[in-house]
Amino acid sequence: MNALFQFSRLYSDLRVAEVKLVCCFVREFPSAFTHWFRSISRVGVERLFLSFECPGLVPICDSSKLLKFSLENLSQASSLEHLFLSHCVVLPSPQVHFNSLTTLALRAVVLKCRHLECILSSCSNLEKLTIEHSKLPYKLRLAGTIKEVAFWWCDGWKEIDLHAPYLHTLECMVWKKVRFFFSFVPMLENVTVCPRWSTSYLFGHHARVLDYQVKSLTLGVFADEVNYSPVEIPTEMEMFRSLRTLSLTLISNYEILQLVEPSELLGACPLLQNFNLMVVINKSRRINDVRGSTRPPPRCHDKLKQVRFGGFYGTESEMRFALYVLATAPALERMFISPGYKNYFSSAPQTEFNLSFDEAKRNSIQQKLHGRAASRKAVVIVQ
Structure with a gap:
C-alpha cells in the first residue's frame, strides 16, 4: 500500500499512458484501496486496468465475496479514455460523468438491474463496450453513443433491447436463450451471433427492419x-x-x-x-x-x-x-x-x-x- 500511495504522489498531475493493478487482497483493506483508487484518479491516466481476481472464485456462480467497486472512486479521472475492470461487482454513480471515456471492458463482473444503463448514461462519449464471462440482469437496454458492443459468454440475461442510434457493430456469444430487440439501430451494419446450443438466440420482429441495413452477418451453428x-x-x-x-x-x-x-x-x-x-x-x-x-x-x-x-x-x-x-x-x-x-x-x-x-x-x-x-x-x- 505504501508503494501504491508513493506512486500516486509521484505521478500526481502528470500524464501516464497506462496503469495496471492485479491483486486478490483488496477486500482485506477496503478503505485503503478506496483511498488509493481516488488518488489514482487524480493522476492523468489514459488506460486503467484493475483486476481483483482471487483463486477459485467464479463470479458467475458466487458474487458474495467479490469486491464492490464504485465508479465514484474514479470521479476525478478526467483524462481516462480506456477502463478495464475484472472480478468485481460494478456499482454505478449517477452523479459522476466520464466525458473522456471511450472504451469500457468488463470481465467476470456482476451487474445488477439497470446498473449498465446507469453506467452508459454516465459515459457521454463511450464508443466501445465489451462484457465477457459476467453475470448480467434478466433484461438489458443499450442506449447512448455506443458504436461497438460485444457480449462474450455471459449469464443471467434473457432479453436485450438495442436503442442505440450510433451502434455499428454487435457481437454476442450466448450460453442460453437470448432474445434480441432491435428497437432503434439505424446505423447497425455488422452482426455476429454464436450460440452455445442451436436454439440459444432469437431475433425479435424488429429485426425485419434491418433488411436493407445490415451488410455483414456472422453466425455460428453447432x-x-x-x-x-x-x-x-x-x-x-x-x-x-x-x-x-x-x-x-x-x-x-x-x-x-x-x-x-x-x-x-x-x-x-x-x-x-x-x-x-x-x-x-x-x-x-x-x-x-x-x-x-x-x-x-x-x-x-x-x-x-x-x-x-x-x-x-x-x-x-x-x-x-x-x-x-x-x-x-x-x-x-x-x-x-x-x-x-x-x-x-x-x-x-x-x-x-x-x-x-x-x-x-x-x-x-x-x-x-x-x-x-x-x-x-x-x-x-x-x-
Whole structure:
C-alpha cells in the first residue's frame, strides 16, 4: 500500500499512458484501496486496468465475496479514455460523468438491474463496450453513443433491447436463450451471433427492419447431432436478405456428414458478394458421405464474387459444395480453399490458422475443380 500511495504522489498531475493493478487482497483493506483508487484518479491516466481476481472464485456462480467497486472512486479521472475492470461487482454513480471515456471492458463482473444503463448514461462519449464471462440482469437496454458492443459468454440475461442510434457493430456469444430487440439501430451494419446450443438466440420482429441495413452477418451453428441430413439453415438469415457479406461457422464435436444445402443457403441472400464458410471439428476427423440426399434445383447467384472455404479436407460433401458454387456463380472472381480455419467463437487451443495441404492433396483438389467455373474470371486458390 505504501508503494501504491508513493506512486500516486509521484505521478500526481502528470500524464501516464497506462496503469495496471492485479491483486486478490483488496477486500482485506477496503478503505485503503478506496483511498488509493481516488488518488489514482487524480493522476492523468489514459488506460486503467484493475483486476481483483482471487483463486477459485467464479463470479458467475458466487458474487458474495467479490469486491464492490464504485465508479465514484474514479470521479476525478478526467483524462481516462480506456477502463478495464475484472472480478468485481460494478456499482454505478449517477452523479459522476466520464466525458473522456471511450472504451469500457468488463470481465467476470456482476451487474445488477439497470446498473449498465446507469453506467452508459454516465459515459457521454463511450464508443466501445465489451462484457465477457459476467453475470448480467434478466433484461438489458443499450442506449447512448455506443458504436461497438460485444457480449462474450455471459449469464443471467434473457432479453436485450438495442436503442442505440450510433451502434455499428454487435457481437454476442450466448450460453442460453437470448432474445434480441432491435428497437432503434439505424446505423447497425455488422452482426455476429454464436450460440452455445442451436436454439440459444432469437431475433425479435424488429429485426425485419434491418433488411436493407445490415451488410455483414456472422453466425455460428453447432451441429453435434447431425447424422445424414444437412445442417439446418439458420432462420435468422431470412431476415437479412440484403446481406453483402455472410460468414457461417459450423462447429461440431464429431464429423459433419453433410454441409448446409448450398442452394438454400445462398438463395436466402440474393445480393451476397462475399461468403466465408468455416468447418470446425473439435474432436474427430471428417469422413465421406455414404448416403445421397434430395437436393432442390440449383439457382443462379449472380452477385457472388468471393468465397473462402476453411476447414476443408476434400470430403464428398465439401467437394459438392465447392463445385456447386463454381457452377452457379457467373460473377465469381476468387475462391480460397484451405484446411486451416479461424474459429471466431473460441479462444480455445483448437483454433488453428496456418494449416496447408501437402502437394499431392492440393493437386488432387485442384484437378477436380479445374474448368468447372461458370465465370471466366474465377481463380481457385488451394492453399
